[in-house]
Amino acid sequence: MVAQLLTPAYLPFAIAFVVMIGIGLIEAIGLGVGHLDLEAEIGADADGGVLDWLGLGDDLPILIWLTSLLGCFTLAGTAIQQVATSFYGAPLPWRPASGAAFVVGALLNTLAANGLARIMPGFETTVISTDDLLRCRGTMLEGTARRGSPARAKVVDRYGQAHFIMVEPHDDGDVISPGETALLVRREGKLFFALPDGNTLLQSI
Structure with a gap:
């Protein structure tokens, strides 16, 4: 399976997975850079619309949202390629697979982000001056x-x-x-x- 993820058809999803792990490591151990200012509440002033649809209108830290999006993109892409292999005997080229995975992943991430926002009702930003x-x-x-x-x-x-x-x-x-x-x-x-x-x-x- 690991070797399969390194093939061109799966490479965008492997990269997304590595970036997701990297963000987690940066937040966990700091890597000497301290608290990342990216962990801001970019949805705090949103009145709805596109940001709410994306899951950014619920005071969710952007790094949590981004990690969730990368995870959903990776899962969606891997599933799409597995289904394509089952039906056609080979995975899709990486470009159409990535486009489809982004759409499906964004939809999944909306549900995931809204779910995370609900289980973090008392969240307060830790961004400081x-x-x-x-x-x-x-x-x-x-x-x-x-x-x-x-x-x-x-x-x-x-x-x-x-x-x-x-x-x-x-x-x-x-x-x-x-x-x-x-x-x-x-x-x-x-x-x-x-x-x-x-x-x-x-x-x-």
Whole structure:
């Protein structure tokens, strides 16, 4: 079956399956990029119509919707090729098979997305602004942070989502070593500045 999925007739569905798994892995382990802003509620302001029909009008995160669509496309395409093989002795060419699978997959995904939205009635988006990381504590992962020499740190937001950022000490004389924690107090662009927990200003915090 695996060898069959790598044939040209099945290749679009194999690619969709790999992308679906990749999205799941990115969300599960972060891959050092933290929370993806793609997980926004793109249906939050929809009044109905096409977005509702597609399953995007129920405050469903776009990554969940996209993963569901890829899964439905893969299942529909594989089923279409299996049926074609049973009737004609060979699968359809990948172009017409992909077109038919997209239509069937979109219909299936509408049902799947609406079902997911119903079982997630209390869902709230976990998308946060970059500035929301200020006043959070980060843990230095690698390298020693000095003024002019930032190092990588991990910050967990109020939703439990990990973010990976570059950090410099706020004060010229401070040094933040790997494993130490520090309070993020300001940022400039993508660079954050922090006070290490050993700083005397934080003794009472």
